[in-house]
Amino acid sequence: MENPGSLDELIRALRCLPGVGPKSAQRMAYHLLQRDHEGAGRLSGALAAALDRIRHCASCNTFTEAEQCAVCASTRRDRTLLCVVETPGDLLMMEQTQSFSGMYFVLMGRLSPLDGIGPKEIHLDRLLKRATDGVVKEVILATNFTVEGEATAHYVSELLSAKGLMVSRIARGLPVGGELEHVDSGTLAQALVERRPA
Amino acid sequence: MENPGSLDELIRALRCLPGVGPKSAQRMAYHLLQRDHEGAGRLSGALAAALDRIRHCASCNTFTEAEQCAVCASTRRDRTLLCVVETPGDLLMMEQTQSFSGMYFVLMGRLSPLDGIGPKEIHLDRLLKRATDGVVKEVILATNFTVEGEATAHYVSELLSAKGLMVSRIARGLPVGGELEHVDSGTLAQALVERRPA
Ligand SMILES: [Zn+2]
Ligand SMILES: [Zn+2]
Numbered sequence: 001m002e003n004p005g006s007l008d009e010l011i012r013a014l015r016c017l018p019g020v021g022p023k024s025a026q027r028m029a030y031h032l033l034q035r036d037h038e039g040a041g042r043l044s045g046a047l048a049a050a051l052d053r054i055r056h057c058a059s060c061n062t063f064t065e066a067e068q069c070a071v072c073a074s075t076r077r078d079r080t081l082l083c084v085v086e087t088p089g090d091l092l093m094m095e096q097t098q099s100f101s102g103m104y105f106v107l108m109g110r111l112s113p114l115d116g117i118g119p120k121e122i123h124l125d126r127l128l129k130r131a132t133d134g135v136v137k138e139v140i141l142a143t144n145f146t147v148e149g150e151a152t153a154h155y156v157s158e159l160l161s162a163k164g165l166m167v168s169r170i171a172r173g174l175p176v177g178g179e180l181e182h183v184d185s186g187t188l189a190q191a192l193v194e195r196r197p198a
Numbered sequence: 199m200e201n202p203g204s205l206d207e208l209i210r211a212l213r214c215l216p217g218v219g220p221k222s223a224q225r226m227a228y229h230l231l232q233r234d235h236e237g238a239g240r241l242s243g244a245l246a247a248a249l250d251r252i253r254h255c256a257s258c259n260t261f262t263e264a265e266q267c268a269v270c271a272s273t274r275r276d277r278t279l280l281c282v283v284e285t286p287g288d289l290l291m292m293e294q295t296q297s298f299s300g301m302y303f304v305l306m307g308r309l310s311p312l313d314g315i316g317p318k319e320i321h322l323d324r325l326l327k328r329a330t331d332g333v334v335k336e337v338i339l340a341t342n343f344t345v346e347g348e349a350t351a352h353y354v355s356e357l358l359s360a361k362g363l364m365v366s367r368i369a370r371g372l373p374v375g376g377e378l379e380h381v382d383s384g385t386l387a388q389a390l391v392e393r394r395p396a
Contacts, residue, residue, distance in 0.1 A: 004251070005263065006247045014241065032248075041245070043215075045242075047208060051231075051235060092201070
């Protein structure tokens with residue numbers, strides 16, 4: 001006696017979600033099939049639609065459905081400032097402070113050699129090209145204050161300083177070990193104002 | 199600045215999974231779109247296929263792709279014994295002990311008035327009909343030894359005893375508060391052998 005094939009496959013497929021082990025995957029599959037057919041159908045469609053429509057912004061690398069995201073397409077932003085963040089969520093957090101009017105570059109990760117995430121995986125070649133477009137005057141590093149985020153900031157700082165760019169780091173107003181996502185807008189705004197040379 | 203529509207919808211849709219809050223849903227969506235397009239496509243297809251193919255066994259109520267599951271369709275089972283379990287996973291656990299050759303009824307849940315799960319939601323009308331088919335002689339209650347599982351066993355016992363059926367409970371060989379899924383086969387087999395009148 002085993003689970004029917006399509007149920008087994010669903011349980012296996014759910015394990016592609018980060019943090020979902022075999023027991024949670026089984027619980028999720030049972031829940032969807034027993035109590036939430038509507039949710040399951042919606043999730044199936046949402047996955048297919050997102051795969052079909054979401055791409056990376058040609059300028060800043062964040063997720064977008066267009067060629068460029070809304071920030072990059074705007075004519076009201078200060079193109080001499082370039083803020084480097086780890087994820088699209090961090091970009092949204094920065095925007096919520098309403099205290100930054102420059103441009104962004106989204107690494108889509110942070111350096112993590114143990115996980116096989118090196119300079120190439122976080123698109124540092126594209127960042128270098130973007131930052132040396134002749135318009136950008138200052139690069140603000142807003143990676144997390146975790147060990148990996150700090151290492152990433154250090155690496156990027158060396159890389160861009162060598163090209164004669166001014167590079168700054170948002171102030172350590174956030175608690176050490178803290179992540180941008182878990183901090184209030186006011187603290188993050190303060191950290192932005194108090195940025196220091198990197 | 200907001201997430202693109204299809205990304206926002208994916209994050210909302212992921213929240214139909216039990217135990218997934220807004221932050222995990224966002225992390226899952228980013229992970230799938232950034233690092234695992236293959237997994238996302240597979241999950242989308244698996245959800246659609248399972249929704250299309252999985253139904254409930256006409257006899258025991260477990261998940262199956264056929265009219266009847268493999269256990270119910272088998273001619274080698276003892277039809278005088280009916281074992282009541284909470285979930286299809288519990289049925290698989292019972293089968294793994296290789297010490298039960300009777301039939302099953304899967305409640306697909308347990309009584310939980312606070313969550314709005316009453317006798318109807320766990321199909322006690324169908325169980326009553328199934329257990330009084332004239333062939334079943336003994337009903338073995340193998341719900342979990344949690345508060346809700348015990349309450350369910352008590353309720354079902356009253357219901358079926360009133361119909362003159364012999365009703366037993368698997369032995370409390372499992373730790374109090376324990377769940378079938380988290381116990382080894384040997385312990386579960388012992389609990390089955392030592393079942394007592396309910
Ligand atoms: Zn952009
Ligand atoms: Zn069956």
